[in-house]
Structure formats: structure tokens, C-alpha cells
Amino acid sequence: xxxxxxGYARVSTEDQNEARQLESFRTFREPISKTFIDKCSGKNMxxxxxxxxxxxxx
Numbered sequence: 001x002x003x004x005x006x007g008y009a010r011v012s013t014e015d016q017n018e019a020r021q022l023e024s025f026r027t028f029r030e031p032i033s034k035t036f037i038d039k040c041s042g043k044n045m046x047x048x049x050x051x052x053x054x055x056x057x058x
Contacts, residue, residue, distance in 0.1 A: 006053045007035040014039050 005028065009021035018037055025032045036049035 003030070004033045005030050007032040008037075008050060008053065009035065010038040010040070010042065010047065010050070012039075012041055 007022070007025040007028075009018040009025075011018050011021075016039070018039070022035065022037075025035065034053065036052050038047040038049040040047055
């Protein structure tokens with residue numbers, strides 16, 4: 001089975017930009033197959049996109 005690399009980026013507000021985080025994914029040694037982005041507070045784990053990639057792994 002081939003390895004799949006997943007990227008996850010989060011910023012706290014809609015006004016913030018996730019571009020720097022996404023740019024850092026390009027420097028990873030393997031290509032990122034899928035990227036998930038949340039624009040919400042980090043105070044809790046109620047992050048819809050964070051849960052998406054975990055669904056297939058648990």
C-alpha cells in the first residue's frame with residue numbers, strides 16, 4: 001500500500017491567511033496528497049477539517 005501524506009493548516013480567524021503554512025507543505029520531502037484547512041479558534045478541538053483525515057485512520 002502506498003503512503004499517503006496529508007497536510008493540515010489552521011488559522012484562528014477568517015482574516016488570517018494560511019498561505020505560509022501551505023507553502024511549508026511544498027518543502028516536505030514527499031508530495032502532500034490532500035490538504036485540509038480550518039479557519040477557527042484553537043481553543044477546542046471542534047475543527048471540522050481536522051476530523052476529516054482522521055476518519056479513515058481510526
